[in-house]
Amino acid sequence: MEKKQGLAGYFWQITSAHTISYFIAGIIAVTFFDYREWWATEAFSAFYRDINSPIVALGGGFLQIFRGIFVALILLPVRKTFFEEKYGLLKLALIIFGFSVVSTYGAVITSFEGLIYLKVPFIYHIKGIPEGLIWLSLFIGILYISIKYSHKKIITILSIVFVVLISLLTIMGYFGAMGYFNT
16 A cells, blocks of 8 residues: 555656646746747747647646656656655756757757757757756756655645646636637
8 A cells, every 4th residue: 555655646746746847837938938929930830839729728737747647657667766866856857858958859949859950940949948947947846845845745735736726727728718718
């Protein structure tokens, strides 16, 4: 029974940390990095959905719960390295940064591959890096707090409240983008 609770706690820590950090990084990106204008440019509008699209609203929070579960599954075989060893979360941050920016498996914006293969102007590669670094910093910071204070129920309660609020906000955003709240 204790192992199952430990595993459930691990999955919750990863999932909640990812969902909360992704939502906050997205809000910062849309608010301060002018993503609305950026996504509307010719270079991006061909392959990015409109920022007001219903699925974009849902994907910015609620759907990240499922992505968090996938991340937890991927990290499951090596979780002791990151959660129990000294500097484990720093190792995790370096690996995530490495596979997300330096050595992606596809040509995506802000990646080394993207610089080589995409026709997107260089400035767009640079503009996308802060959001990723904000997400990574928040993700590792939230994980650190949830691990260090895992014995405190308030940390779990707060993470549940945040994930529920994020889910409700993004579900409402989805229905709003679908036109259900128009008067």
